[in-house]
Amino acid sequence: MSSSETPPPLYAAREPVFPRRVSGKFRNLKWWIMLVTLGIYYLTPWIRWDRGPELPDQAVLVDMAGRRFFFFWIEIWPHEFYFIAGLLIMAGLGLFLFTSAMGRVWCGYTCPQTVWTDLFILVERWVEGDRNARVRLWNAKWDARKVRLRLTKWVLWALIGLATGGAWVFYFTDAPTLFVNLLNGTAHPIAYTTMFILTATTFFFGGVAREQVCIYACPWPRIQAAMMDEDTITVAYREWRGEPRGKGKNRDGMGDCIDCMACVNVCPMGIDIRNGQQMECITCALCIDACDDMMEKIGKPRGLIDYIALKDEAREREGEPPAPVIKHILRPRTILYTALWSLVGLGLVFALFIRPDIDMTVAPVRNPTFIVQSDGTVRNVYDIRLRNKHGEARPFGMALNSDTPLSLEIEGADGSLVMVPADEMRQIRVYVDAGPDSAAATMDRTEFTFWVTDLNSNERAYTNTVFNGRGN
Amino acid sequence: MSKQTEKPDVGTTGHSWDGIEELNNPLPRWWVWVFYLCIAWGIWYTIAYPAWPGIKDATAGYLGYSTRGEVAADIKAVEDANAALTAELASVDLATLADNAELNQFAVNAGGAVFRANCSQCHGSGAAGAKGYPNLLDDEWLWGGRIDEIAYTVSHGIRNEQSFDARGFGGEMPAFDGVLADEEIDAVVAHVLALAGEDHDAALAETGATLFLDNCAACHGDNGEGSLAATRSYEDPEDLIANGEMTGAPALNNKVWLFGGDAATIRESIVNGRAGVMPAWNEDFRPAGGLTRAEVNAVAAYVHQLGGGQ
Numbered sequence: 001m002s003s004s005e006t007p008p009p010l011y012a013a014r015e016p017v018f019p020r021r022v023s024g025k026f027r028n029l030k031w032w033i034m035l036v037t038l039g040i041y042y043l044t045p046w047i048r049w050d051r052g053p054e055l056p057d058q059a060v061l062v063d064m065a066g067r068r069f070f071f072f073w074i075e076i077w078p079h080e081f082y083f084i085a086g087l088l089i090m091a092g093l094g095l096f097l098f099t100s101a102m103g104r105v106w107c108g109y110t111c112p113q114t115v116w117t118d119l120f121i122l123v124e125r126w127v128e129g130d131r132n133a134r135v136r137l138w139n140a141k142w143d144a145r146k147v148r149l150r151l152t153k154w155v156l157w158a159l160i161g162l163a164t165g166g167a168w169v170f171y172f173t174d175a176p177t178l179f180v181n182l183l184n185g186t187a188h189p190i191a192y193t194t195m196f197i198l199t200a201t202t203f204f205f206g207g208v209a210r211e212q213v214c215i216y217a218c219p220w221p222r223i224q225a226a227m228m229d230e231d232t233i234t235v236a237y238r239e240w241r242g243e244p245r246g247k248g249k250n251r252d253g254m255g256d257c258i259d260c261m262a263c264v265n266v267c268p269m270g271i272d273i274r275n276g277q278q279m280e281c282i283t284c285a286l287c288i289d290a291c292d293d294m295m296e297k298i299g300k301p302r303g304l305i306d307y308i309a310l311k312d313e314a315r316e317r318e319g320e321p322p323a324p325v326i327k328h329i330l331r332p333r334t335i336l337y338t339a340l341w342s343l344v345g346l347g348l349v350f351a352l353f354i355r356p357d358i359d360m361t362v363a364p365v366r367n368p369t370f371i372v373q374s375d376g377t378v379r380n381v382y383d384i385r386l387r388n389k390h391g392e393a394r395p396f397g398m399a400l401n402s403d404t405p406l407s408l409e410i411e412g413a414d415g416s417l418v419m420v421p422a423d424e425m426r427q428i429r430v431y432v433d434a435g436p437d438s439a440a441a442t443m444d445r446t447e448f449t450f451w452v453t454d455l456n457s458n459e460r461a462y463t464n465t466v467f468n469g470r471g472n
Numbered sequence: 473m474s475k476q477t478e479k480p481d482v483g484t485t486g487h488s489w490d491g492i493e494e495l496n497n498p499l500p501r502w503w504v505w506v507f508y509l510c511i512a513w514g515i516w517y518t519i520a521y522p523a524w525p526g527i528k529d530a531t532a533g534y535l536g537y538s539t540r541g542e543v544a545a546d547i548k549a550v551e552d553a554n555a556a557l558t559a560e561l562a563s564v565d566l567a568t569l570a571d572n573a574e575l576n577q578f579a580v581n582a583g584g585a586v587f588r589a590n591c592s593q594c595h596g597s598g599a600a601g602a603k604g605y606p607n608l609l610d611d612e613w614l615w616g617g618r619i620d621e622i623a624y625t626v627s628h629g630i631r632n633e634q635s636f637d638a639r640g641f642g643g644e645m646p647a648f649d650g651v652l653a654d655e656e657i658d659a660v661v662a663h664v665l666a667l668a669g670e671d672h673d674a675a676l677a678e679t680g681a682t683l684f685l686d687n688c689a690a691c692h693g694d695n696g697e698g699s700l701a702a703t704r705s706y707e708d709p710e711d712l713i714a715n716g717e718m719t720g721a722p723a724l725n726n727k728v729w730l731f732g733g734d735a736a737t738i739r740e741s742i743v744n745g746r747a748g749v750m751p752a753w754n755e756d757f758r759p760a761g762g763l764t765r766a767e768v769n770a771v772a773a774y775v776h777q778l779g780g781g782q
Contacts, residue, residue, distance in 0.1 A: 010485070012498035212500065367598025371609045371779070374726035376669075381609075381779060411779065431779060436727070 008423040016138060017211060017270035020131035020262075024289025031142050034118055042163065045170035049073075052391035062172050074352065075389065075423075090341055097337035099227040100455050101329045103234035103309075107220065107285035113205060113213050117268065120157055120206040127153040132232040133263055134373070157207045158199065163361070165198030196208055211269045215280055225279075230310040233327040235283045237274045237305050239264075240317050245274070250439040256300050263287035263305055271303055358396070359387040360452045362463045369468040376436030384454060385427050388420035395455045396420050398430065402448030406432050406467060417455075432467060443469045488664065489765035500534055515744070552579070562766035566620045569773055583774025586767050590753065591775075599778050604748055609780050612728040614700060614720040623772035629752035630720065643691065643699070643719030644747030652742075655780035656683055659737050664729055667696040667725040667732060697724030 006086045047073055058062065061070040061342045062449035069076040069084070076083050098105050107114060138352050140146050170178060181187035182195075205213055214221060228234070242257030257274070262468035264272045266287060269280045273287045291305040312322035319418050365381040372378055388394050398416045400408050410417060411429040420426045430450075446467040488495040488673060522531040532538075551558070557578045569576050594605040596698075601607035606614060615625045631640040633660060648657060656679075663680030665672035684696075691699055701722035722730050730748070731741055753771075755762030763771070774779070 009499055010503045011504045013501045216500065216503070255591070365598070367596070368600035368607075368609070371600070372609065372727050373610050374612045374723065374728045376727040379779070381611075411777070429779070 014212065015270055017266045017268065018134045018138070018265075019286070020290075021125060021153045022262075022286050022290045024286075024292060024295070025122075025186045026285035026289050030109060030118065030284065030286075034115050037112075037115055038119070038311040039390040042167045045167060046270055055296060056174060056392045058174055059170060064172060068417045077258060077387070077389070077425075080355070083348060083351070086351075086446055088350075090344050093344065095335055095342040096227055097334055097341060099224050100229070100232060100337065101334050102283075103228055103232050104221070104224055104281070104283045107214065107224075107236075107282035111282075113218070113461075114268075114284065116160075116202060117210050117355055119160060120210075121268065123160070124153055124155045127156065136294060152378075154203075154207075157203050160206070161202035162195065164202045167194035167196050168198050190232035195196045202287045210341040211280065211361050214269070214282055221279060221356075227307075229333070231331055233307045233325065234310050235281060235288060235305065235327055236246060236277065236310075236313075237307040238303065238308070238316070239274070240313075242274065242304050256295070256304050258294070258298060260294055262290040266290040305345050319350060356390045356459065356461055358394075358452065359389070360371040360450065360459055360461050360463055361385040362450055362465045364465055370470060372470060373433075376441070378436075378438075378441035378470055380432045382430045382432065382450070382465065383448065384430050385425050386418060386420050388454075389423060390454075391470075393419055394422075394457075395453050398428075399446055399451045399452045399453070400432065401451060401462075402440070402467070404434070404446055404447065406434055406448060408441055408447075434467065434469060440467050441469050442471070444471045445469070487668040502727075521744040536646045544700070556581075558582075558766045561769050562764065564769060566623055566769060566772065567620065569769075577769045579773035580777055582767070583770035583772070586763060586771040587774050590763065591771065594750075599775065606730060606748075607728070608775050609778050609782075610728055611780055611782075612723060613700075614698075614722055614728065614730075615718065616700060617780060619781060621774050622775050622781070623768055624770055625750070626768050627752065627754035628757070631747055632749050632751055634756070634757040635752035636742035638752055639718055640720045640747075641698075643721070645721070645745045646689075647743060648687070651685065652683065656680075657739060657742050660684055660688065660742060661735050662737050664724050665735060666694065667727075668727065670733065673700065683742065692717045693721075696724035697727075706776055 042058050043057065046185055048061035049070075050057055051070070056070060057074075058070065059072050061068075063070065067078045095285060124134065127468060128137055137146060137149065166182070169182075173191075178187055178191065182191065201216050209217075237257075242255040244253070244255055244257045245257035245403040246254050247259050248254075263274070264287075266289070267273070268286070269282060271278055271280045273281065285307070288305050288307070292302040295302050295304055308316075308322065309328045311328070316322060360385070362382045363385075370378050370380050384398075386396050388396070396418045398408060398410060398418060400406060410416060410418060411431065413428070417425065418428055432448075434446075440446040446469060448465060449462050449464050450468055451462045453461060475560045483496050484493045485496045518531075519533065521537055523533065524526070524531040549690065557575060560575055561579055561582075564575065565571070569579060587595075587599070591599075594606075595601050595608055599608040606612075613621070615621060615630065628635040628638045630638060631644060632638050648660075659676050659680035660679070660683050662672045662676035663684045666674070666677040666680075676735070683695065683705045684692075689697075699719045700723075723729075727733070729737075731737055733748060750760060753763045755764055756770055
């Protein structure tokens with residue numbers, strides 16, 4: 001490289017984006033999705049669900065201290081974390097499915113970054129006006145009016161952020177109690193810290209960073225490129241119909257695009273969709289609404305910008321109609337994703353229905369494997385965890401079943417009865433004795449089975465395990 | 473939307489290798505500021521925290537942070553949080569400890585840690601003992617298996633010089649080499665095997681019975697029931713701790729063996745004698761490395777609940 005050349009700048013200032021208001025069917029859909037997703041997020045912690053006197057009555061609760069996850073009628077214990085893992089796998093496969101079928105539909109409609117940014121832009125428009133007013137304000141000097149408008153906007157954004165952080169902490173403890181505690185200053189410092197951090201991140205991501213999160217920070221756009229193919233439906237510009245573009249009444253030799261810049265002005269990512277598919281495009285479809293609106297005004301058919309599959313381009317250039325959407329969506333790849341997704345889902349539903357309300361884990365003590373008592377009795381020790389998932393304390397009866405005589409004794413208990421508190425795990429130590437010179441005492445290993453019975457409901461569970469004898 | 477053949481209109485950095493040019497997609501300006509900020513933070517970090525190596529050690533950092541200090545603070549925080557329980561445990565009547573569920577749980581957990589750190593070297597991490605070191609899980613106790621007896625043994629030890637109250641002085645198994653003739657020892661071995669219910673030479677055991685009564689029964693009891701059982705049979709069973717009569721002689725009429733129950737090992741025990749020693753653990757006797765009263769009580773509670781406790 002010669003030293004006389006001045007290298008071009010490697011860094012550039014961010015181009016501010018001022019999306020214009022738009023209306024149309026995709027905009028309406030996005031309003032509804034925003035209402036539903038934010039509604040779910042903000043209101044879910046307040047739904048009550050009666051589980052009896054000993055359990056929390058919050059429908060959705062992540063109880064970290066008690067190590068329980070409550071979801072309406074479902075209660076997940078730590079050892080059942082595979083349900084969460086399964087849901088995450090389903091979420092992943094679902095994203096694969098939607099991306100291969102409809103491109104970045106997650107990004108455009110339901111990603112929290114998109115939804116909250118949309119809400120922040122809405123607030124911005126209420127306070128500062130639409131695109132042109134905002135551009136003027138951006139360029140204006142800092143006078144009293146600009147300060148007033150900016151402060152109003154920032155306060156409103158901060159309030160949304162506060163509500164967002166506030167809603168988050170309600171998922172982790174009883175919401176009404178925490179709400180009162182938050183107000184009178186007696187809530188745990190972690191609650192305040194979490195709220196502060198989430199308020200700050202919401203404000204920053206939705207108000208300041210916006211499209212830069214998608215472009216520079218998010219890995220998903222890069223991964224998605226690998227899941228799209230020629231049949232994936234994405235937002236595109238019908239260049240063969242629109243070009244050559246140009247303003248003016250005389251349309252001889254001109255395409256349908258009147259270069260009104262409506263599609264560029266409404267874009268929250270600040271790009272021009274007419275340049276083709278771009279990394280920045282989140283397929284929010286607002287440019288479709290903007291262009292359709294314009295096409296109607298000038299009496300041209302809608303769909304100059306539209307959801308199109310790459311495969312249809314060649315057909316349309318030949319003057320043929322595009323293939324039906326269903327043909328694009330139904331292909332081996334999407335069918336495979338759907339099948340896998342359903343398989344995991346059915347597996348989880350199945351696991352949910354067969355999981356027992358009582359449960360037992362047996363851990364034989366291996367240090368030492370057996371103990372010889374003074375009368376020659378051989379003893380094995382087992383640490384047994386009994387789980388009672390009912391909302392009340394239950395008496396559990398312990399028993400064992402073996403081909404050779406073995407007897408059972410529970411540390412600290414008379415007989416074979418153990419009370420297990422409501423919705424808890426109790427660990428007990430169980431001694432199993434084989435009489436002097438009995439078969440189990442003299443053999444190396446004897447297999448047997450522990451049985452536990454919930455004496456109230458007669459539910460039973462069993463675990464196979466091994467008795468170690470002295471081996472001679 | 474056709475396959476992209478021309479290059480996008482973003483300009484190049486001017487770098488070119490074999491005709492391959494590097495496109496210039498400039499990063500945002502704030503990105504480079506974040507980068508500078510990280511450098512500044514990195515410099516601050518090396519000043520605030522231990523970082524720069526010297527000849528002997530590294531700079532301490534003006535915040536005075538150290539990982540050892542953090543661990544010490546964590547340990548102190550836990551000890552402070554448990555101070556009330558620890559004080560209660562130090563003065564508790566061990567006979568009633570089991571009735572106080574919270575204190576008992578605390579004692580068992582703390583005792584487990586004490587055991588693993590101080591006792592497991594000889595008695596094994598699972599308390600199953602080893603040759604010469606008693607198994608703490610079974611039902612034979614040389615010095616008593618009640619929780620207060622265990623605590624006394626831990627405090628004072630066995631046959632050691634540190635504690636005047638240690639038990640077992642003068643109670644060691646003497647060497648019978650030269651005291652009894654070889655054939656007499658063989659006979660005693662046969663009798664001991666008979667007491668334990670093992671295979672033995674009946675005629676030899678018959679001879680050994682008399683020798684056993686003359687030489688062994690004083691400590692091991694007439695029927696080989698051991699010192700503890702013999703002592704308990706005529707002493708107040710509630711007050712064994714102060715009893716100097718205990719010799720710790722094991723019961724021989726059962727299946728539990730401290731050194732081994734085969735003829736060769738029994739013979740070795742008789743010929744050479746045995747005298748196991750356990751150190752005193754109470755800090756009164758061991759200023760360095762001893763256990764506090766609360767720790768002694770904790771480890772007694774732990775050992776007592778392992779399954780053999782009486």
